[in-house]
Amino acid sequence: MVKVNENYLKLEKNYLFINIAKKVNAYKEANPDADIIRMGIGDVTLPICKAAVDAMKKGADEMGVKETFKGYEDSGAGYDFLREAVSNYYKSFGADVPADDIRINDGAKADCGNIVDIFGDDNTILITDPAYPVYVDSNRMSGRNVIFADSNEENGFAAMPDDNVKADIIYLCSPNNPTGSAYTKDQLKAWVDHANKNGSVIIYDAAYEAFITEDDIPKSIYLIDGAKTCAIEMCSLSKTAGFTGMRCGYTVVPEELTAKASDGTVVSLKQLWNRREGSKFNGVSYPVQCAAAAVFTPEGQEQIKVNISYYQQNAKTIAAALDELGIKYTGGKNSPYIWLKCPNGMGSWEFFDLLLEKANVVGTPGAGFGKNGEGWFRLTSFGDKDRTKEAMERLKKILK
Amino acid sequence: MVKVNENYLKLEKNYLFINIAKKVNAYKEANPDADIIRMGIGDVTLPICKAAVDAMKKGADEMGVKETFKGYEDSGAGYDFLREAVSNYYKSFGADVPADDIRINDGAKADCGNIVDIFGDDNTILITDPAYPVYVDSNRMSGRNVIFADSNEENGFAAMPDDNVKADIIYLCSPNNPTGSAYTKDQLKAWVDHANKNGSVIIYDAAYEAFITEDDIPKSIYLIDGAKTCAIEMCSLSKTAGFTGMRCGYTVVPEELTAKASDGTVVSLKQLWNRREGSKFNGVSYPVQCAAAAVFTPEGQEQIKVNISYYQQNAKTIAAALDELGIKYTGGKNSPYIWLKCPNGMGSWEFFDLLLEKANVVGTPGAGFGKNGEGWFRLTSFGDKDRTKEAMERLKKILK
Numbered sequence: 155m156v157k158v159n160e161n162y163l164k165l166e167k168n169y170l171f172i173n174i175a176k177k178v179n180a181y182k183e184a185n186p187d188a189d190i191i192r193m194g195i196g197d198v199t200l201p202i203c204k205a206a207v208d209a210m211k212k213g214a215d216e217m218g219v220k221e222t223f224k225g226y227e228d229s230g231a232g233y234d235f236l237r238e239a240v241s242n243y244y245k246s247f248g249a250d251v252p253a254d255d256i257r258i259n260d261g262a263k264a265d266c267g268n269i270v271d272i273f274g275d276d277n278t279i280l281i282t283d284p285a286y287p288v289y290v291d292s293n294r295m296s297g298r299n300v301i302f303a304d305s306n307e308e309n310g311f312a313a314m315p316d317d318n319v320k321a322d323i324i325y326l327c328s329p330n331n332p333t334g335s336a337y338t339k340d341q342l343k344a345w346v347d348h349a350n351k352n353g354s355v356i357i358y359d360a361a362y363e364a365f366i367t368e369d370d371i372p373k374s375i376y377l378i379d380g381a382k383t384c385a386i387e388m389c390s391l392s393k394t395a396g397f398t399g400m401r402c403g404y405t406v407v408p409e410e411l412t413a414k415a416s417d418g419t420v421v422s423l424k425q426l427w428n429r430r431e432g433s434k435f436n437g438v439s440y441p442v443q444c445a446a447a448a449v450f451t452p453e454g455q456e457q458i459k460v461n462i463s464y465y466q467q468n469a470k471t472i473a474a475a476l477d478e479l480g481i482k483y484t485g486g487k488n489s490p491y492i493w494l495k496c497p498n499g500m501g502s503w504e505f506f507d508l509l510l511e512k513a514n515v516v517g518t519p520g521a522g523f524g525k526n527g528e529g530w531f532r533l534t535s536f537g538d539k540d541r542t543k544e545a546m547e548r549l550k551k552i553l554k
Numbered sequence: 555m556v557k558v559n560e561n562y563l564k565l566e567k568n569y570l571f572i573n574i575a576k577k578v579n580a581y582k583e584a585n586p587d588a589d590i591i592r593m594g595i596g597d598v599t600l601p602i603c604k605a606a607v608d609a610m611k612k613g614a615d616e617m618g619v620k621e622t623f624k625g626y627e628d629s630g631a632g633y634d635f636l637r638e639a640v641s642n643y644y645k646s647f648g649a650d651v652p653a654d655d656i657r658i659n660d661g662a663k664a665d666c667g668n669i670v671d672i673f674g675d676d677n678t679i680l681i682t683d684p685a686y687p688v689y690v691d692s693n694r695m696s697g698r699n700v701i702f703a704d705s706n707e708e709n710g711f712a713a714m715p716d717d718n719v720k721a722d723i724i725y726l727c728s729p730n731n732p733t734g735s736a737y738t739k740d741q742l743k744a745w746v747d748h749a750n751k752n753g754s755v756i757i758y759d760a761a762y763e764a765f766i767t768e769d770d771i772p773k774s775i776y777l778i779d780g781a782k783t784c785a786i787e788m789c790s791l792s793k794t795a796g797f798t799g800m801r802c803g804y805t806v807v808p809e810e811l812t813a814k815a816s817d818g819t820v821v822s823l824k825q826l827w828n829r830r831e832g833s834k835f836n837g838v839s840y841p842v843q844c845a846a847a848a849v850f851t852p853e854g855q856e857q858i859k860v861n862i863s864y865y866q867q868n869a870k871t872i873a874a875a876l877d878e879l880g881i882k883y884t885g886g887k888n889s890p891y892i893w894l895k896c897p898n899g900m901g902s903w904e905f906f907d908l909l910l911e912k913a914n915v916v917g918t919p920g921a922g923f924g925k926n927g928e929g930w931f932r933l934t935s936f937g938d939k940d941r942t943k944e945a946m947e948r949l950k951k952i953l954k
Contacts, residue, residue: 155722155752155753155754155813155814156673156677156722156723156753156754156755156813157673157674157676157677157722157813157816158672158673158674158813158815158821158823158826159671159672159673159674159675159826160674160815160816162672162826162829162830163815163819163821165829172629172832175628195626197625197626198625199620199623199625200620200623201617201618201619201620201623202617202618202623203618204618206617206618207614207615207617207618210610210611210614210617210841211610211611211614211615214607214610214611214614214841214845215607215611217601217602217606217607217610217799217800218601218602218603218604218606218607219601220599220600220601223599223600223601223602223796223799224799225597225598225599225796225798225799226595226597226798226799227799228575229572260660260801260836260838260839261836263834263835263836264834264835264836266834267833267834267835268668268834271559271695272558272559272562273556273557273558273559274557274558274559274560275559276557277556277557287833288833288834291833292833292834295671295830295833322555322556322557323556352555353555353556354555354556355556396623396625398625398626398836399617399623399624399625399626399627399837399839399840400617400839400840400841401660401836401837401838401839402839413555413556413557413558414555415558415560415563416557416560419563421558421563423558426558426559426562429562429565430562430695432572433667433687433688433691433692433695434663434664434666434667434668434688434692435663435664435667436660436661436663436664436798436801437799437801438660438801439660439799439800439801439802439839439842440799440800441610441614441800441841441842442839442841442842445614
């Protein structure tokens with residue numbers, strides 16, 4: 155008789171964004187004429203850049219001709235042309251990440267969930283709260299012990315290590331989803347030192363690095379001394395280049411990163427990860443990799459920067475409205491997210507309902523990201539410029 | 555201190571095809587002028603069809619225009635246009651598979667490995683031997699008890715259920731990789747009845763269904779009465795439409811498929827699978843889905859049939875050479891694989907070395923697929939027509 159993984163039965167039935175979609179759909183059904191502005195799910199709205207479109211079409215053409223057709227990739231780790239491009243991108247801001255330590259994936263979400271396969275179920279997992287739900291769910295699905303480090307108003311939503319709390323695996327996301335806060339070099343160095351001291355591994359989600367504007371905020375954990383012996387980094391082209399529907403990202407497991415097996419053997423985590431992926435993954439679509447590589451060309455970089463500036467301008471629009479209303483927030487500066495304190499002591503879902511019903515604006519309730527998110531709310535700057543302005547006008551109207 | 559998943563340390567260090575690649579590369583380095591013909595890894599060589607190339611380019615263009623740009627898919631299960639196309643494809647040969655039971659994926663390999671996440675680690679797994687290594691590895695990675703059903707010369711490499719052996723999860727692949735054998739309707743019915751009687755789940759790999767030529771061989775397990783209460787089916791466009799480098803497939807978990815939790819609750823496996831994918835997968839690239847949907851149009855179906863016929867002709871070329879040499883084999887008829895008995899009582903790797911060194915032909919040693927594969931060898935019909943003929947001439951020369 156087959157046995158299900160009963161850890162799944164202890165999870166909440168639905169994923170946060172599916173719950174939001176259901177609420178919005180129900181509202182739309184009841185109010186078919188409502189002009190809803192979506193600032194909820196962190197999805198981009200600008201099209202992918204011309205360099206990427208052209209490269210994908212060229213890749214598609216190559217797939218249609220016998221001489222240039224590509225079948226399986228040998229390793230499934232990504233074509234050298236793309237791994238080299240990512241390595242050079244790291245180099246461009248001073249991080250030394252060899253191509254061989256990089257694996258190309260179909261987006262950071264899958265790897266965030268799958269990386270846990272290479273670790274034993276008896277690890278204690280530390281996750282900053284609030285956090286992207288995938289970190290928690292993918293560990294609870296394996297029945298792991300998950301503990302939390304509080305990110306809250308007092309510490310500017312940037313939890314710091316506590317010497318009394320020793321975890322084996324630590325999830326950090328900077329610039330943070332959902333709070334928009336970003337670790338400085340000194341703060342990140344404290345985490346790296348903490349991890350190296352305790353033999354912990356940091357899983358570092360850098361998906362929003364392209365939005366960093368301040369010099370003191372590192373774009374990669376590998377800009378911090380000692381990170382290579384303790385950190386795995388994941389990044390994605392989703393927010394950087396609008397690849398949410400294209401699906402391409404990358405994961406770095408440094409050659410230097412090892413752990414000790416119970417018999418004392420030193421184990422390379424990169425080798426374990428390659429073994430996992432060798433058995434359960436078969437590489438990213440060739441034309442998608444062509445498109446991704448085009449993003450890293452000078453032409454591609456110039457084109458995506460136009461889009462990022464557009465979103466950054468939206469962030470300023472949101473910030474200005476909140477300033478005007480006297481609402482407290484983090485993010486918006488090195489991040490596409492603005493994390494605001496619900497006005498008048500409202501709860502997150504209460505504010506969600508108010509915004510949806512009175513302003514027809516959809517945001518994300520902070521409570522969906524963990525207990526410290528209660529009373530807070532996430533807005534994204536990924537929308538259309540005029541619609542973002544319109545949403546802020548509506549916000550001001552109902553809250554003034 | 556971080557703990558690794560020590561099940562990984564008990565696996566063989568390298569994946570079969572990586573081992574083969576290493577041997578071939580070493581031979582090439584020592585013999586740079588050798589004209590090697592590859593009939594090893596099961597990769598296709600013909601380009602993808604025009605309908606798919608055109609659809610992908612159209613999809614790429616849509617991604618470059620704001621009005622038609624696609625970001626995240628709501629569910630990540632695949633766009634309705636593709637799920638409907640797959641459902642209609644099932645209908646075309648008499649299987650009733652609703653679109654809502656189908657999830658689009660980036661190839662069957664990933665889902666084959668990932669599906670085990672929804673089951674408890676205390677299940678006993680039955681795998682026919684020889685088998686595609688992913689079935690064994692992905693279960694051993696979770697520390698599960700794996701037992702084997704012998705596929706061998708006596709039963710025509712088509713293992714049948716044994717009432718004395720009760721497993722919780724059963725892997726079947728038909729037409730089979732690596733043996734090319736295919737279950738008849740009656741044989742598959744015996745497996746379905748066995749699974750329903752014991753409350754087992756069958757994971758059915760139908761990746762080679764497009765190569766079926768005989769009426770009595772079902773193209774889907776859902777053509778068998780009772781399959782919906784016991785079977786998950788996976789299929790892929792890799793071999794059907796040359797998508798090995800495009801990455802697209804699908805998994806069916808029927809609404810009717812349930813299991814009992816330890817407290818007696820009836821659990822929908824489809825819901826568990828959607829929950830797993832909702833947290834660890836974010837859908838397939840939109841232009842890739844466009845290309846896949848084009849494969850299921852009348853035009854696409856016509857185009858891929860030309861390629862399949864080409865490969866089937868190669869299978870005939872191989873079969874004729876083996877007949878001439880008096881070498882026993884299975885497959886080739888409903889399958890792109892030919893599974894041959896190594897001549898003169900040779901071992902699989904011994905024959906591999908002989909073929910590589912004396913004929914410069916690369917095949918796959920049967921022993922790499924399990925103990926019953928020892929003494930057997932896999933050739934694929936996915937090569938070039940003239941090169942396949944040339945390989946058979948060389949084979950005849952060294953073995954006559």
